[in-house]
Amino acid sequence: EADIYQTPRYLVIGTGKKITLECSQTMGHDKMYWYQQDPGMELHLIHYSYGVNSTEKGDLSSESTVSRIRTEHFPLTLESARPSHTSQYLCASSEITSFREQYFGPGTRLTVT
Amino acid sequence: GQQVMQIPQYQHVQEGEDFTTYCNSSTTLSNIQWYKQRPGGHPVFLIQLVKSGEVKKQKRLTFQFGEAKKNSSLHITATQTTDVGTYFCAGPNAMKTSYDKVIFGPGTSLSVIP
Numbered sequence: 001e002a003d004i005y006q007t008p009r010y011l012v013i014g015t016g017k018k019i020t021l022e023c024s025q026t027m028g029h030d031k032m033y034w035y036q037q038d039p040g041m042e043l044h045l046i047h048y049s050y051g052v053n054s055t056e057k058g059d060l061s062s063e064s065t066v067s068r069i070r071t072e073h074f075p076l077t078l079e080s081a082r083p084s085h086t087s088q089y090l091c092a093s094s095e096i097t098s099f100r101e102q103y104f105g106p107g108t109r110l111t112v113t
Numbered sequence: 114g115q116q117v118m119q120i121p122q123y124q125h126v127q128e129g130e131d132f133t134t135y136c137n138s139s140t141t142l143s144n145i146q147w148y149k150q151r152p153g154g155h156p157v158f159l160i161q162l163v164k165s166g167e168v169k170k171q172k173r174l175t176f177q178f179g180e181a182k183k184n185s186s187l188h189i190t191a192t193q194t195t196d197v198g199t200y201f202c203a204g205p206n207a208m209k210t211s212y213d214k215v216i217f218g219p220g221t222s223l224s225v226i227p
Contacts (some may be wrong), residue, residue: 040199040222041219041220042201042217042218042219042220043156043201043217045214045215048214058214059214059216090155090156092156098205099143099144099146099161099205099215101146101158101161102148102156102158102215103158104155104156104157105155106154106155107155
């Protein structure tokens with residue numbers, strides 16, 4: 001079983017609040033990813049990182065930001081949450097070698113009221 | 114841009130029936146991955162195919178990579194209720210600058226009627 005963790009699992013928050021979704025992995029993986037997924041829909045890559053101090057935006061434009069100060073930690077921050085941010089956010093990691101399998105965390109279901 | 118498509122989008126089968134989902138890419142893929150996501154869960158890696166025409170089996174699941182490496186299929190023999198979920202294929206982004214990024218297909222959602 002993959003050792004990748006996300007907190008909180010569920011979050012209901014009001015519009016305008018700042019939130020940080022946590023993601024940690026204990027596998028020593030250099031690559032980490034954030035995906036946004038609406039229920040039953042496809043995965044959209046919003047951020048990825050190749051290692052410490054490396055972050056890139058994904059294919060889906062997102063108002064969120066990420067940081068990678070430590071290999072094991074890849075938090076995602078929304079400065080001002082809006083109802084349009086309501087979704088599931090999935091964190092994943094993989095080895096540095098190109099196109100290796102991705103290990104996904106359990107996800108954070110975010111609801112912005 | 115590069116597209117990865119899957120058909121069908123949804124499939125409802127009676128338990129015991131077979132099921133097949135197809136994945137098609139607009140560009141040649143160096144390799145392809147398959148993931149399964151149970152309802153309310155997260156994607157879990159199933160398999161990776163690398164060679165043209167490759168066929169791999171996992172119990173009742175058979176995965177195939179097309180000769181031209183632009184399509185792939187997943188076939189489940191005698192479905193069980195434990196097979197319920199969404200099956201995603203994924204391929205590497207063909208753009209050199211984005212090679213390490215993965216493009217996921219939209220998924221095929223499988224329902225199994227007991």
